[in-house]
Amino acid sequence: xxxxxxxxxxxxxxxxxxxxxxxxxxxxxxxxxxxxxxxxxxxxxxxxxxxxxxxxxxxxxxxxxxxxxxxxxxxxxxxxxxxxxxxxxxxxxxxxxxxxxxxxxxxxxxxxxxxxxxxxxxxxxxxxxxxxxxxxxxxxxxxxxxxxxxxxxxxxxxxxxxxxxxxxxxxxxxxxxxxxxxxxxx
Amino acid sequence: xxxxxxxxxxxxxxxxxxxxxxxxxxxxxxxxxxxxxxxxxxxxxxxxxxxxxxxxxxxxxxxxxxxxxxxxxxxxxxxxxxxxxxxxxxxxxxxxxxxxxxxxxxxxxxxxxxxxxxxxxxxxxxxxxxxxxxxxxxxxxxxxxxxxxxxxxxxxxxxxxxxxxxxxxxxxxxxxxxxxxxxxxxxxxxxxxxxxxxxxxxxxxxxxxxxxxxxxxxxxxxxxxxxxxxxxxxxxxxxxxxxxxxxxxxxxxxxxxxxxxxxxxxxxxxxxxxxxxxxxxxxxxxxxxxxxxxxxxxxxxxxx
Numbered sequence: 001x002x003x004x005x006x007x008x009x010x011x012x013x014x015x016x017x018x019x020x021x022x023x024x025x026x027x028x029x030x031x032x033x034x035x036x037x038x039x040x041x042x043x044x045x046x047x048x049x050x051x052x053x054x055x056x057x058x059x060x061x062x063x064x065x066x067x068x069x070x071x072x073x074x075x076x077x078x079x080x081x082x083x084x085x086x087x088x089x090x091x092x093x094x095x096x097x098x099x100x101x102x103x104x105x106x107x108x109x110x111x112x113x114x115x116x117x118x119x120x121x122x123x124x125x126x127x128x129x130x131x132x133x134x135x136x137x138x139x140x141x142x143x144x145x146x147x148x149x150x151x152x153x154x155x156x157x158x159x160x161x162x163x164x165x166x167x168x169x170x171x172x173x174x175x176x177x178x179x180x181x182x183x184x185x186x
Numbered sequence: 187x188x189x190x191x192x193x194x195x196x197x198x199x200x201x202x203x204x205x206x207x208x209x210x211x212x213x214x215x216x217x218x219x220x221x222x223x224x225x226x227x228x229x230x231x232x233x234x235x236x237x238x239x240x241x242x243x244x245x246x247x248x249x250x251x252x253x254x255x256x257x258x259x260x261x262x263x264x265x266x267x268x269x270x271x272x273x274x275x276x277x278x279x280x281x282x283x284x285x286x287x288x289x290x291x292x293x294x295x296x297x298x299x300x301x302x303x304x305x306x307x308x309x310x311x312x313x314x315x316x317x318x319x320x321x322x323x324x325x326x327x328x329x330x331x332x333x334x335x336x337x338x339x340x341x342x343x344x345x346x347x348x349x350x351x352x353x354x355x356x357x358x359x360x361x362x363x364x365x366x367x368x369x370x371x372x373x374x375x376x377x378x379x380x381x382x383x384x385x386x387x388x389x390x391x392x393x394x395x396x397x398x399x400x401x402x403x404x405x406x407x408x409x410x411x412x413x414x415x416x417x418x419x420x421x422x423x424x425x426x427x428x429x430x431x432x433x434x435x436x437x438x439x440x441x442x443x444x445x446x447x448x449x450x451x452x453x454x455x456x457x458x459x460x461x462x463x464x465x466x467x468x469x470x471x472x473x474x475x476x477x478x479x480x481x482x483x484x485x486x487x488x489x490x
Contacts, residue, residue: 048384049391052401079398082236082389084348088358097349104240113241116393120237128230130237131199140470141206150202150209153230164228164300171298172245173238 024109028064028102036092037061043086043096055079057086057096064099072107078114111178118175125169128153188308192222193265194257196275199231200423201268207467208423211456212267212313218329218459219321223265226256232266232274235345236389239274247288248295250278254310255302267313267452269422270388273345276310277352312346314421314451315355318363323370331460333372334479338449339415340364340375341429343422344384358382364421364451371458373419379409387428403432407444417447417474419454426450430472447474 028034043057044050050057055076063071071077077100086096107113120130127133129152138148149155153165193216201208216223231238232250239246254275257264266272282289283306296302317326347358356363359382365375386392386402410418420426429448436442453466457479469475 048386048402049389049398052405053395053398078240078394079391080389081344081384081386081391081399081402083344083384084358085384087349095349101239101243105243108241114394117237117241117390120234120390120393121241124231124233124238129199129203130231130234131203133203137203137206140467141202144206144210144465144467146206146210150197151225151227151229152197152202153228156228164230167299168230168249171295172249173242175241 024106025067028099028106031102032099033092033094034061034065034099037065037094038092040091042089042091043094046085046089047080048083048085049079049081053079057100060103061094061096061099064103071103072110073112077103077107078117108175111176113175113178121173121175124173125165127157128165128168188257188261188263191220192224192262193311194226194260194262194308195223196226196229196232196253196257196264196266196271198266198268198271198423199234200427205423205426205450205467205471207465207470208267208426208450208452210465210467211450211452211461212265214456214461214465215317215452215459216265216313219326224260224262226253226260226264229253229256232268232271234270235273235277236270236391237393240390244291244295246274247278247281247292248299250274251282251292251296251304252299252302254279254282254308255296255304258305258307261307263308264310265313265316266310267421267450268424269312269343269345270424272310272312276312279306279308279310280352282306312421314346314364314367317451317455318367323367326367326455326458327370330371330458332458332479334454334458336373336416336479337376337414338368338373338417338419338454339378339410339413339446340368340381341385341418341420341425342382343420343425344388346421364419368419368451368454371454373454376413376415378413378415380405381409385425385428385432387424392428399428400432400435403428404436404440407433407436407442410446411444415446417449417454417477419449419451421451423450434472445473447471447477 041058047057049055060071080100082097084097123130123132142148157165213223282304293303342361347353347356347361350358386399392399418429426448433444457466463479468477
């Protein structure tokens with residue numbers, strides 16, 4: 001039989017002074033309305049992803065309010081499609097989509113980001129596009145009577161001018177490597 | 187205020203690099219309606235709100251502001267046909283106009299990218315909003331060359347309307363802007379269950395977990411299949427991609443047999459304004475390759 005004390009609830013990593021980045025938490029507090037949450041569950045009930053996946057928005061906000069930093073390693077925060085249904089319907093204007101965005105920003109700072117997402121950042125820095133062009137589409141563009149390449153940064157790079165792309169690469173979206181856990185360092 | 191009847195056409199990524207037929211159709215429609223369409227030299231990804239805003243919201247704003255500055259220098263409002271680009275550019279434009287501190291911070295970092303300074307002199311418009319409200323069904327009527335006879339399942343997508351407090355366009359629970367516009371083209375909107383739910387592609391989910399994305403999409407297709415429309419009508423190249431590749435995936439992996447043509451509102455409007463069927467580019471798409479708009483034409487005038 002499962003005892004209450006064995007459930008996930010009690011095994012959570014609650015905040016301690018050591019592992020808690022209070023500055024970042026203050027940012028989340030400032031930018032969202034997490035303290036207004038009354039745990040009504042309208043977000044989870046409206047969640048189009050959560051119907052099919054493990055994403056439970058209400059629970060994520062609860063854990064955040066309790067300072068449970070395991071949310072930053074929880075893959076579920078990456079299952080939000082940002083459809084904004086919870087944002088629209090929340091009776092307390094918590095803006096859960098924004099909360100999840102802030103958590104993803106925080107997770108990214110710790111290097112908790114999937115290889116596929118890292119690849120998308122690479123495309124932006126290399127081509128100026130999250131989805132770069134390919135040979136088939138170049139041909140298709142010509143057949144349709146359009147320029148083979150649109151006048152975006154990819155075209156300038158091909159013509160030998162990659163100054164803008166270099167600046168974007170240097171100054172934006174610097175994604176850190178995943179930080180090793182404290183225990184592993186010791 | 188930027189100049190009237192002129193738009194800086196923001197291409198984004200998916201339209202020019204996957205569905206150039208939508209780019210072709212948009213230019214055709216806007217020019218038929220008397221607008222001048224300008225190219226945005228050196229523009230880049232908006233950047234996509236689902237992925238890049240998730241990674242670093244500050245950098246997302248700076249990169250978006252760079253695109254906005256290109257249009258400001260052209261003294262033209264931005265036109266986009268993508269919900270993602272609209273989501274990013276409209277939102278960043280609004281925030282930077284309203285929040286002086288934020289604008290200063292962003293402008294400071296913008297200097298690192300070149301000669302850019304956000305001034306807040308333009309608006310960002312989605313083509314659907316221009317067609318639905320600036321032109322309207324009353325304004326498009328005189329331009330119509332072909333009137334079709336189609337039943338369409340409309341997919342609004344998420345970021346065209348939501349968050350409603352930022353977009354300030356239409357209701358997110360019962361919007362009517364597309365329905366009101368397409369009726370005069372001869373298209374009947376066929377409602378279906380859970381019509382306004384997400385296609386499952388956004389928020390970086392398609393890249394992060396393709397299976398989850400397809401589960402959300404599978405439900406969407408099941409609901410659409412119940413009403414058997416002639417076409418699926420969308421207003422976003424990313425939803426367009428999801429409906430195209432998603433039907434293909436469900437056919438190959440889940441025993442489905444879908445072949446619903448996926449049509450962007452620019453393609454539909456272009457056809458009704460006289461663009462030849464070949465330029466609509468259905469032959470390049472995965473679904474409804476042989477779908478013939480022409481067979482359903484009920485009124486054919488000489489091209490205006």
